[in-house]
Amino acid sequence: MTHIWPLGGGKGGSGKTFLTASLGVALARQGYRTLLVDLDLGAANLHTMAAVHEPERCLSDFVHRRVERLEDAVLETPVRGLFLLSGARNTLDIANLAHEQKMRMIRAIGRLAYDFLLLDLGAGTAFNTIDFFLVADTGIFVTTPEPTSIENVYRLIRSVYFRKIRQILKVQNFRSLAEEAARRKREAVTSNPEYLLALVKSLDPDQGRELEEAFRAFQFKLVLNQLRKQDNPLIGPLVCKVVGKHLGLRMEFAGNVSFDERVHQAICSRAIFLDKYPYTQTAVELQTFCRHLLQTAQQTLPARESGRNG
Amino acid sequence: MKPLDEQTHYEALEIPPGATPYEIQEAYRQALQIYGADSVVTYSFFSPAERRVILERLERAFETLIHRESRRDYDRKLREEGLFPEDAATAPSRARIAPLFDLRHARILPASPPAEREVQKNTRSTSPAVQAILGQDAISGEDLRRLRAELGISLDWISRHTKVRLAYLERIEEDRHGELPSLIHLKGFLRAYVQCLPVEGAIVDKYLKRVKV
Numbered sequence: 001m002t003h004i005w006p007l008g009g010g011k012g013g014s015g016k017t018f019l020t021a022s023l024g025v026a027l028a029r030q031g032y033r034t035l036l037v038d039l040d041l042g043a044a045n046l047h048t049m050a051a052v053h054e055p056e057r058c059l060s061d062f063v064h065r066r067v068e069r070l071e072d073a074v075l076e077t078p079v080r081g082l083f084l085l086s087g088a089r090n091t092l093d094i095a096n097l098a099h100e101q102k103m104r105m106i107r108a109i110g111r112l113a114y115d116f117l118l119l120d121l122g123a124g125t126a127f128n129t130i131d132f133f134l135v136a137d138t139g140i141f142v143t144t145p146e147p148t149s150i151e152n153v154y155r156l157i158r159s160v161y162f163r164k165i166r167q168i169l170k171v172q173n174f175r176s177l178a179e180e181a182a183r184r185k186r187e188a189v190t191s192n193p194e195y196l197l198a199l200v201k202s203l204d205p206d207q208g209r210e211l212e213e214a215f216r217a218f219q220f221k222l223v224l225n226q227l228r229k230q231d232n233p234l235i236g237p238l239v240c241k242v243v244g245k246h247l248g249l250r251m252e253f254a255g256n257v258s259f260d261e262r263v264h265q266a267i268c269s270r271a272i273f274l275d276k277y278p279y280t281q282t283a284v285e286l287q288t289f290c291r292h293l294l295q296t297a298q299q300t301l302p303a304r305e306s307g308r309n310g
Numbered sequence: 311m312k313p314l315d316e317q318t319h320y321e322a323l324e325i326p327p328g329a330t331p332y333e334i335q336e337a338y339r340q341a342l343q344i345y346g347a348d349s350v351v352t353y354s355f356f357s358p359a360e361r362r363v364i365l366e367r368l369e370r371a372f373e374t375l376i377h378r379e380s381r382r383d384y385d386r387k388l389r390e391e392g393l394f395p396e397d398a399a400t401a402p403s404r405a406r407i408a409p410l411f412d413l414r415h416a417r418i419l420p421a422s423p424p425a426e427r428e429v430q431k432n433t434r435s436t437s438p439a440v441q442a443i444l445g446q447d448a449i450s451g452e453d454l455r456r457l458r459a460e461l462g463i464s465l466d467w468i469s470r471h472t473k474v475r476l477a478y479l480e481r482i483e484e485d486r487h488g489e490l491p492s493l494i495h496l497k498g499f500l501r502a503y504v505q506c507l508p509v510e511g512a513i514v515d516k517y518l519k520r521v522k523v
Contacts, residue, residue, distance in 0.1 A: 145350065146350075147350050147354070151354035154354055154355050232350075242344060242351060242352055246355070
């Protein structure tokens with residue numbers, strides 16, 4: 001059983017890539033075979049944070065069928081048990097991945113056999129990003145305590161929410177229902193998916209229940225990155241509360257990660273932060289974040305044997 | 311979960327009915343931390359109009375509960391409506407979604423939800439008791455009440471969907487026509503009432519046959 005955790009957050013620079021790499025290192029150090037996938041297709045950076053400086057293979061090789069299987073593009077990293085699907089040498093057209101190529105990649109990702117798959121997603125709410133996010137029912141949202149970042153996180157959550165509604169409606173051939181909703185209230189479809197759900201529920205209660213069940217299956221996490229001393233440490237838990245109360249989505253707070261200049265230094269020296277500064281507050285918080293995710297993973301699969309050693 | 315304007319003040323502030331003034335104050339303060347205009351937590355989450363509605367609702371709840379007299383009156387009203395949980399230690403459920411507006415109030419849906427009525431029409435209206443009442447020449451208030459009971463619709467539900475006060479609906483069912491504001495009101499209320507019942511038949515006319523002008 002592979003646990004898939006996409007990491008996303010609307011805004012660039014909130015630390016998605018840094019958290020993905022750090023989480024991967026922490027998981028691998030505990031003996032879990034972990035694969036990092038750089039799905040920030042047009043602006044890949046993950047290799048640098050995972051200390052793979054000259055990646056030989058990349059996702060493009062799979063997209064353009066230079067390798068047969070996605071596994072063949074996987075690279076080893078200096079950390080034992082940690083692997084990487086890099087985007088460093090991707091061709092320049094990769095950001096505009098065609099739908100069939102995307103679906104082929106999503107299927108291939110679903111077949112990878114690791115203990116943990118961490119998907120580092122790009123900023124923004126393009127369909128590619130959201131569809132990668134929906135590969136699993138799980139997802140980690142990354143934000144900083146700034147309004148710009150929080151705004152984009154809400155935008156991403158609503159986009160994911162809306163995309164899920166469309167997926168289900170399409171499968172069940174209930175497109176007309178969405179159109180009916182759109183006819184009644186135009187914004188329902190463009191900006192306020194929770195209206196759409198309420199409308200679907202009132203027009204067709206069965207369909208509404210099915211949607212609600214799909215949303216109940218979601219298991220989202222929120223991590224608040226770059227928290228400075230003067231910031232309110234309760235922002236994260238309160239955002240989770242708002243999402244639960246007004247969108248009906250389960251979102252659990254996974255912890256604050258303090259701002260630290262040394263993160264910048266570690267990245268500039270292309271070193272792994274957890275190795276270079278293991279005793280900083282930020283490093284301790286990253287480990288706590290990792291433990292939180294492990295706990296969740298174990299709850300969802302109680303019978304799972306403890307980490308195999310790669 | 312209930313729309314904002316159907317929540318009790320306690321539910322709006324997410325406190326148990328036995329909450330102390332300190333708890334009420336804290337709950338209000340915390341709510342402002344989330345919904346206040348400067349709050350970073352809900353930045354961009356609500357439109358200004360939505361935020362205003364929420365803040366006004368919270369303020370009303372806080373103002374009512376923080377003063378001893380108004381709280382006592384409010385509690386009494388809740389008890390009369392049967393909305394006051396006597397087990398004061400029970401905290402209201404927090405785990406469910408709270409829609410901002412009742413969609414009907416937001417003028418998105420027609421006054422009575424078609425889906426709900428359709429379901430009832432298909433499942434219930436073949437009952438012989440219903441057919442018997444519909445076959446009568448004239449229909450009394452008591453007939454209306456039995457019809458409604460047979461169809462499994464509460465008076466409370468009708469009141470909420472027609473916006474006609476419960477007391478008036480009760481007077482219609484008890485044939486106390488003199489206690490309604492006027493005959494025009496009676497006709498209007500009756501029509502709204504009958505529209506909530508998923509049955510066909512000239513119920514309004516049959517009822518009015520028995521009413522003396």
